[in-house]
Amino acid sequence: MSRPLLEIRDLLMQFQGLTALDRVTMTLDGGSITSLMGPNGAGKTTLFNCVTGMYRPTGGQVEFDGRDITALPAHQVARQGIARTFQNLALFGGLSVIDNLLVGTYLQGSSGLLQGAFLTPAARREKREGLEAAYTVLDYLGLADSAHLLPGELPYGRQKQIEFGRALMQKAKLVLLDEPMAGMSSAEKTAMSELIQRVRAEMGVSFLLVEHDVPVIMDISDKIVVLDFGKKIAQGTPSQVQNDPAVIAAYLGA
Numbered sequence: 001m002s003r004p005l006l007e008i009r010d011l012l013m014q015f016q017g018l019t020a021l022d023r024v025t026m027t028l029d030g031g032s033i034t035s036l037m038g039p040n041g042a043g044k045t046t047l048f049n050c051v052t053g054m055y056r057p058t059g060g061q062v063e064f065d066g067r068d069i070t071a072l073p074a075h076q077v078a079r080q081g082i083a084r085t086f087q088n089l090a091l092f093g094g095l096s097v098i099d100n101l102l103v104g105t106y107l108q109g110s111s112g113l114l115q116g117a118f119l120t121p122a123a124r125r126e127k128r129e130g131l132e133a134a135y136t137v138l139d140y141l142g143l144a145d146s147a148h149l150l151p152g153e154l155p156y157g158r159q160k161q162i163e164f165g166r167a168l169m170q171k172a173k174l175v176l177l178d179e180p181m182a183g184m185s186s187a188e189k190t191a192m193s194e195l196i197q198r199v200r201a202e203m204g205v206s207f208l209l210v211e212h213d214v215p216v217i218m219d220i221s222d223k224i225v226v227l228d229f230g231k232k233i234a235q236g237t238p239s240q241v242q243n244d245p246a247v248i249a250a251y252l253g254a
């Protein structure tokens with residue numbers, strides 16, 4: 001058996017007296033779509049924040065690709081190959097679609113802002129490569145014609161795809177999606193599901209997904225982990241989880 005891509009052990013996150021994550025252990029296999037389910041307040045976003053280095057966990061370990069990333073700050077976690085989207089749309093409304101994709105590369109660029117301002121050869125090359133990558137991603141999303149529009153000029157589902165595209169720009173091995181389909185029409189949800197599956201199949205990207213739409217989760221997940229009040233209460237394939245008495249109780253109780 002090969003090692004999981006992401007391994008979370010006994011993850012503990014406490015905020016003054018509140019235990020948001022209570023010794024959660026889970027794994028995610030490379031090339032898989034794994035979903036986190038649980039009622040509001042269960043700790044799903046907190047787990048994302050711990051994995052991506054936005055929170056420093058109170059206890060436990062996070063290992064990615066064989067490396068302990070528990071104590072790494074967010075920008076270093078990103079460099080290891082983990083990207084995320086946010087629960088609320090996090091696009092820059094005043095920047096064009098293409099510039100929204102490029103924001104990530106400027107942040108990652110090694111030549112730095114100062115050199116960028118003076119366009120040294122290294123910065124110029126980085127800028128050109130960034131643009132090429134951004135157009136490749138836009139093509140992939142079917143958004144090339146919208147490169148110079150503002151996000152607000154596009155329908156909501158398309159805006160969410162730009163955010164998704166920004167994660168792809170980071171060449172991540174693992175993408176964490178926090179409620180990517182919230183507020184979408186059913187056609188937009190279908191398009192997003194297909195996009196996630198296509199990126200997994202064609203680019204080998206793995207996904208950790210939080211999504212409230214249960215039929216969507218059941219349809220696209222290889223594995224589901226269920227949290228309730230910060231504790232893992234179930235895990236397994238969609239059909240195993242769907243029939244788990246603890247899961248049914250947590251959802252009926254919520």
Ligand SMILES: Nc1ncnc2c1ncn2[C@@H]1O[C@H](COP(=O)(O)OP(=O)(O)O)[C@@H](O)[C@H]1O
Pocket residue numbers: 015018019020038039040041042043044045046047
């Ligand atoms: N920065 C924080 N400070 C204090 N409490 C927090 C913080 N972040 C999350 N929590 C609390 O942790 C619990 C889990 O929240 P969250 O992870 O956002 O849940 P979910 O995403 O599953 O809805 C909630 O009770 C929430 O209020």
Ligand SMILES: [Mg+2]
Pocket residue numbers: 044045046087
């Ligand atoms: Mg949340």
